[in-house]
Amino acid sequence: MTVDTSLVDWSRAQFALTAIYHFLFVPLTLGLSFIVAIMETIYVTTGDEKWKEVTLFWMKLFGINFAIGLATGIIMEFEFGTNWANYSWFVGDIFGAPLAIEGIMAFFLESTFFAVMFFGWNRVSKKFHLLATWLVAIGSNLSALWILVANGWMQHPVGMQFNPETARSEMVNFWDVIFNPNAFNKFLHTISAGYITAAIFVVAISAWFLLKNEKMRDFARRSILVAASFGLITSSYNILTGDNSAFTVVHNQPVKLAAMEGLYNGKQGADIVAFGILNPRKRVGDKEEDFIFAISIPKALSILGYHKLDAYIPGLNDLVFGNENRGIESAASKIAKGKKALAALKAYKEAKKSGNEQKAKAALAEFRQYEKYMGYGFLDKPEEIVPNVPIVFYSFHLMVGLGIWFFILMAVMLYKTMTGSLAQSRAWLKLAFYSLPLGFLANELGWIVAEVGRQPWAVQDLLPVKMATTHISTISVMITFWMFAFIFTLLLIAEVRIMATQVKLKAGGGKNV
Amino acid sequence: MFEKLDTYTLQEYWWLIVALLGGLLLFLTFVQGGQSKLGMAKNEEQKDLLINALGRKWELTFTTLVLFGGALFAAFPLFYAVSFGGAYALWMAILFSFIIQAVAFEYRKKPNNFLGQKTYELFLLINGTIGIFLIGVAIGTLFSGAAFRIDDMKQMEWLGSMRGLEALANPFNLLFGLMLVFLARLNADFYFIYILGDADLVQKARKSLKVDFAIFLVLFLAVAGWILNMQGVGYNAKGFYWVEHKYLKNFLAMPTLLALFIAGVVMVLAAVYGALFKNARRVFWLNSLGVVLVGLSLLLILGLNHTAFYPSTADVASSLTIENSSGSRITLITMSYVSLMVPFVIAYIAYVWRLMDSKPLSEDEVEHDPMSY
Numbered sequence: 055m056t057v058d059t060s061l062v063d064w065s066r067a068q069f070a071l072t073a074i075y076h077f078l079f080v081p082l083t084l085g086l087s088f089i090v091a092i093m094e095t096i097y098v099t100t101g102d103e104k105w106k107e108v109t110l111f112w113m114k115l116f117g118i119n120f121a122i123g124l125a126t127g128i129i130m131e132f133e134f135g136t137n138w139a140n141y142s143w144f145v146g147d148i149f150g151a152p153l154a155i156e157g158i159m160a161f162f163l164e165s166t167f168f169a170v171m172f173f174g175w176n177r178v179s180k181k182f183h184l185l186a187t188w189l190v191a192i193g194s195n196l197s198a199l200w201i202l203v204a205n206g207w208m209q210h211p212v213g214m215q216f217n218p219e220t221a222r223s224e225m226v227n228f229w230d231v232i233f234n235p236n237a238f239n240k241f242l243h244t245i246s247a248g249y250i251t252a253a254i255f256v257v258a259i260s261a262w263f264l265l266k267n268e269k270m271r272d273f274a275r276r277s278i279l280v281a282a283s284f285g286l287i288t289s290s291y292n293i294l295t296g297d298n299s300a301f302t303v304v305h306n307q308p309v310k311l312a313a314m315e316g317l318y319n320g321k322q323g324a325d326i327v328a329f330g331i332l333n334p335r336k337r338v339g340d341k342e343e344d345f346i347f348a349i350s351i352p353k354a355l356s357i358l359g360y361h362k363l364d365a366y367i368p369g370l371n372d373l374v375f376g377n378e379n380r381g382i383e384s385a386a387s388k389i390a391k392g393k394k395a396l397a398a399l400k401a402y403k404e405a406k407k408s409g410n411e412q413k414a415k416a417a418l419a420e421f422r423q424y425e426k427y428m429g430y431g432f433l434d435k436p437e438e439i440v441p442n443v444p445i446v447f448y449s450f451h452l453m454v455g456l457g458i459w460f461f462i463l464m465a466v467m468l469y470k471t472m473t474g475s476l477a478q479s480r481a482w483l484k485l486a487f488y489s490l491p492l493g494f495l496a497n498e499l500g501w502i503v504a505e506v507g508r509q510p511w512a513v514q515d516l517l518p519v520k521m522a523t524t525h526i527s528t529i530s531v532m533i534t535f536w537m538f539a540f541i542f543t544l545l546l547i548a549e550v551r552i553m554a555t556q557v558k559l560k561a562g563g564g565k566n567v
Numbered sequence: 568m569f570e571k572l573d574t575y576t577l578q579e580y581w582w583l584i585v586a587l588l589g590g591l592l593l594f595l596t597f598v599q600g601g602q603s604k605l606g607m608a609k610n611e612e613q614k615d616l617l618i619n620a621l622g623r624k625w626e627l628t629f630t631t632l633v634l635f636g637g638a639l640f641a642a643f644p645l646f647y648a649v650s651f652g653g654a655y656a657l658w659m660a661i662l663f664s665f666i667i668q669a670v671a672f673e674y675r676k677k678p679n680n681f682l683g684q685k686t687y688e689l690f691l692l693i694n695g696t697i698g699i700f701l702i703g704v705a706i707g708t709l710f711s712g713a714a715f716r717i718d719d720m721k722q723m724e725w726l727g728s729m730r731g732l733e734a735l736a737n738p739f740n741l742l743f744g745l746m747l748v749f750l751a752r753l754n755a756d757f758y759f760i761y762i763l764g765d766a767d768l769v770q771k772a773r774k775s776l777k778v779d780f781a782i783f784l785v786l787f788l789a790v791a792g793w794i795l796n797m798q799g800v801g802y803n804a805k806g807f808y809w810v811e812h813k814y815l816k817n818f819l820a821m822p823t824l825l826a827l828f829i830a831g832v833v834m835v836l837a838a839v840y841g842a843l844f845k846n847a848r849r850v851f852w853l854n855s856l857g858v859v860l861v862g863l864s865l866l867l868i869l870g871l872n873h874t875a876f877y878p879s880t881a882d883v884a885s886s887l888t889i890e891n892s893s894g895s896r897i898t899l900i901t902m903s904y905v906s907l908m909v910p911f912v913i914a915y916i917a918y919v920w921r922l923m924d925s926k927p928l929s930e931d932e933v934e935h936d937p938m939s940y
Contacts (some may be wrong), residue, residue: 075755110937117938118673124626125669128633129662135640135651142651143721146644147894153640154902157634162912165626166919172938173623176920187917217895220719222644333688387580403719463889525723530730534659541663545670548681 062520063136064531071506071535072129074498075542079123079549081497084198084245084426085284086116087191091184092280098184108276111560112256113187115553117172122549126542135532141512141522147224148214148231149204163193177534187376198248199241206237208513209307211506215514216425218402218418223516232283236302240504243295246288247500250460251493253285257467258490261483265474267563273560275471282468296457303507304359307514309373309439310507313446315355317369318344322379324359325350327451332444338437340376341497370443374436385436395424396477400562429516439517441509445502453499456492463489569903577899578889581642582870584906588635590862591704593750594855595628602668602695602754603748605688607759607771612930615676615940618691620762620940622672623923627916629669632702641902645739646877646890649723650708653715654731657705664698672940684781695750703747707740708870710794710814717885726881739793744878746786753778760842761851764927773842794865800875800886807875807883817868822872831860842879895935 090113097105125475134142148173170178170186207213213230214223225231261276263270303311311317315325316332330348357364376384398421405414433439467486470476476483508514512522569577575916601621608614632635640647646693651658665728667690674680676689727733734740756776763769799813807856810816834857842854870876875886933939 114938118677121670121673124629125666128629129668131636131640132635132658132662133653135647136655137652137722139648139652140721141642142648143644146640146647147898150641150644150894150898151901151905153637154905156906156910157630157637158905161630162627162916163632165630166916169623169628169923170919173619173936174923175938176936177925177931220895228897228901296753334724345749376637407719516912524648524655525725526652526655526730530655537659537663541666544682545666548670548674550698551679551681552677555677557679 056521058528059520061526061528061531062523063268064528065523066285066519068137068531068535069133070505071538071542072133073501075538075546076123076126076130077497077501078494078546079119079126079249079492080198081244081248082119082255083116083194084248084413085125085250085288086112086119086196086255087187088249089252089281089284090116091187091191091421092284093276094184094187096280098180098271104272105276108273108280111556112277113171114556118549118552118556119551120168122545124469125545128539133375137203137524137526138512138522139524141355141517144222144517144522145204145208148207148211151225151231152200152203152226156197160193160196160200163189164197165193165511167193195245198245202241202565203234203237203246205504206234206240207231208511209508210234210236210302210355211516215325216428218399218421219539223513236306239295239298239302243292243299243499246292246295247497249288249294249456249498250285250464252450253281253288253464254460254486254489254493257285257464261486262557263561265480267485271477274475276465278471278476282471285460285464287469289457289464292457293461296454296482300358301361303368304360308368309370310441310503311359312368312370312373313356313443313507314450314503315367316344316362316443316447317355317367318371320366320368320372320380320382322356322366323353323364324355325352326354326357329451330447332447334444336443338370338440350538368390370440374440385430385433385439388430389433389436391424391427392429392433394431395421395428396431398424399428426515429511429513429518432518432521438510441507446507449502449506452498453503456496456499459489460493468488569900572903574896574899575890577896577903578642578893579871580640580903580906581893581899582876582889583641583867584909585638586866586870587633587859587861588631588638590626590859591865592631592635592636593747593862595624595631595856596699596747596751597754597758597855597902598625598628599668599695599699600748600751600753601758602691603752604695604755604759604775605691607768609767612934613716613765613768615933616758616763616765616768616928618672618940619936620677620759620928623928625672629665632665634904634911637689642894642899643887643889643892645717645721646887646893648721649717649887649892650688650713650877651725653713653725653727654705654708654734655735656729657701657731661698661701661705663696664701668694668698676940677724693762695751698749699751703732703744704740706747707743708734708736709745709795709866709876710799711737711739712800712880712886713908715885716882717879736862739790739797742786742790742793746783749779749783749786750858753783754854756780757838757842757851757854762924762928764929773846774913776839776842798890799882800878802873802875802886802888807886814868815875816873817872820872821868824867827860828864829859829863831864833857834860 090109092114093105093109097109167186167189170183171190174183174186180369211223212234213225213227215226217224256277260274263274315327316330326351330353331346333343333346336342336344353363355367356362359367366380368377368380372380372382374385376382376387398417402414402417402421405417463486466482470479470482510518512519598621601617605614605617608617609850671687671690672905675684716724753776756772759772760769796812797814798809798811800807801810801813834853835903838857840848841850870889877886877887879885
């Protein structure tokens with residue numbers, strides 16, 4: 055089988071580009087919508103006009119970010135069809151229900167009440183306006199729920215069966231798809247990461263206000279009080295959900311976990327690398343050292359993965375070459391079975407066409423025997439199941455490190471705000487300000503771990519990325535890649551400049567701009 | 568409840584939903600139509616008023632387009648894969664026009680907006696004209712077909728070398744696209760008459776309505792006549808075959824749809840009459856309902872009565888129907904339960920519109936609104 059790898063790479067690059075840009079804006083939308091809703095709730099319950107001023111300012115920044123998040127989001131949806139036609143057919147039956155729910159429940163909630171939230175201040179009652187703000191927040195977050203359910207299914211396909219007649223996965227149990235533990239953890243971890251990003255955004259800009267203008271003290275204190283409280287709660291929760299996510303990865307995507315930890319040889323009572331530098335020459339199956347330098351936490355990976363001190367965690371070598379003692383099948387064996395599945399499927403189709411029912415029945419029985427390995431049949435060599443280890447390893451560790459830093463930052467900022475000592479703590483104010491991009495960075499890193507870590511699969515074990523693309527010319531994808539890169543970069547620059555100007559105007563005037 | 572329906576009825580039900588979304592999308596193009604009419608404003612205040620009137624509704628068009636695409640993906644995934652993958656360049660061009668629209672309202676007047684106000688207004692114009700024209704061309708291909716083949720394993724092969732741009736060489740598609748541009752402009756005229764509190768702009772919208780309606784009427788008659796005369800693909804247990812006057816036959820076979828189509832046309836005509844001769848403001852809704860009904864009936868004759876809604880001009884047996892391109896029975900049933908939420912969604916949208924549009928939008932309100940565009 056010949057696959058145009060340049061087309062696959064360009065298609066991947068285009069999707070990655072779109073997703074990276076989209077994921078810059080969405081987490082902020084998810085979190086800021088709730089922060090604004092909380093601020094407005096305080097305004098409505100206290101009647102204090104200063105809280106309205108706070109609400110209006112952050113709402114304006116929310117609107118600026120919301121527009122571009124929507125713009126990049128529409129591309130994601132249609133790119134499934136334009137660039138990943140085979141994938142669209144393969145998963146369409148499963149994605150149908152979550153996407154339908156997303157569209158009906160979330161999108162319309164968001165877009166209908168967005169108009170009230172922004173333009174209804176003088177047209178509807180205070181309470182109805184507050185309700186609209188909350189509904190926008192809920193709608194935005196529901197959007198994330200359904201799309202992450204779909205993504206979670208790709209990481210751990212359940213509630214489905216491959217139909218040889220239609221050559222696609224078909225849903226057999228909706229509830230299995232919806233309550234897929236992978237999807238659920240992914241949703242909780244991703245939205246809480248978005249909440250932290252928004253909290254850091256508000257805290258960082260408020261810290262800058264405090265550094266720049268004494269008159270902004272009250273405005274900044276109110277903003278930090280809400281954002282840091284929200285950020286502290288959500289970052290604690292994010293650590294918990296991170297733990298759950300790792301737990302599901304261990305069980306469903308062991309290759310991803312091994313790559314996250316740079317673990318080549320499986321261990322009983324495996325350590326977690328707290329800090330390490332991978333050996334760049336290291337490849338699966340060779341004798342090179344795994345790390346140039348590493349500081350590890352003993353047995354922590356076994357605890358994380360199985361909640362047991364001495365649990366065995368397979369390494370990349372075990373997963374690629376197999377480990378009989380541990381009952382781990384080699385990728386080569388899976389590839390052989392996958393090829394049998396594909397051959398049986400072909401034989402089934404041919405027998406059906408020629409009307410030979412007996413032969414078709416036998417071929418179908420053989421296909422069912424090897425069905426779960428079907429995706430492996432498209433692979434050429436066992437090493438293909440290993441994702442890019444350095445990218446996954448460093449992204450994961452940096453993300454975890456940042457997550458811990460965010461927790462500390464939120465705790466300190468909240469404590470100092472409540473004790474009234476924040477304005478004097480210039481070092482912390484600067485640290486908070488410089489942390490502004492880190493929230494966005496952590497989100498991107500998390501996405502990279504999740505998506506690069508599952509390569510080569512579009513749908514885990516069933517559909518490799520290289521078989522999922524639309525058969526179009528590479529040049530078509532290259533052209534649109536550069537067009538997207540150009541327009542998204544242009545719009546990102548526009549957003550950053552507009553946001554920065556709004557913040558500077560606020561710092562200068564102290565009134566809403 | 569839905570479990571009792573047979574699979575074909577479920578497929579018909581989902582085609583009805585897709586058609587309804589398509590009809591709603593046509594009505595909501597008043598936003599795009601309005602974007603192409605910013606030249607009506609004689610000064611900056613009037614332009615701001617027009618932008619803000621449209622800006623309060625733009626997300627709904629956007630959302631409906633996304634949902635229209637999503638519903639096709641969900642209910643008819645093979646169409647999604649074939650059309651979007653095959654007409655790659657066409658869909659990408661449509662998407663670009665919507666990306667630039669999304670930010671234009673919000674960024675246009677913000678200080679230090681990097682690209683300048685004129686650029687964002689140009690973005691709105693592009694989306695309001697080229698974007699809507701290309702959507703029309705894409706919808707036109709549902710009638711005129713495309714050159715693709717699908718094998719047993721659902722692998723698709725597209726024979727056109729222009730990745731969808733060849734649709735622009737088809738006169739029917741071009742006419743359909745052009746008609747949609749003028750429909751959007753007509754819808755916008757009605758919307759401006761309905762929403763604006765500026766007598767001068769309302770007067771201009773009424774004048775503009777005459778011209779837009781005259782052009783739209785000519786284009787609509789040409790498109791409708793063409794559709795009723797064109798051949799379509801029918802199918803039965805033996806296979807697919809071309810049928811002369813297929814869509815006319817579909818109307819005659821399903822008189823309810825013909826009645827809906829005629830009722831829709833009458834409503835649009837009545838709305839034009841009301842706006843021009845009775846100075847009526849709320850005829851926006853009459854026109855909107857008429858547009859939805861016409862769009863709904865046209866899309867329904869496209870897919871019902873054993874008609875291929877996406878004919879293959881390269882291999883008629885590869886043509887897509889609501890049967891061979893749909894999701895599985897379980898998925899259709901599950902989604903059908905989800906669709907029961909639609910009336911609630913429509914109810915809250917109607918309620919919010921009623922609240923927000925209870926009084927006309929004035930320049931004064933726009934000027935003093937801290938959140939205005």
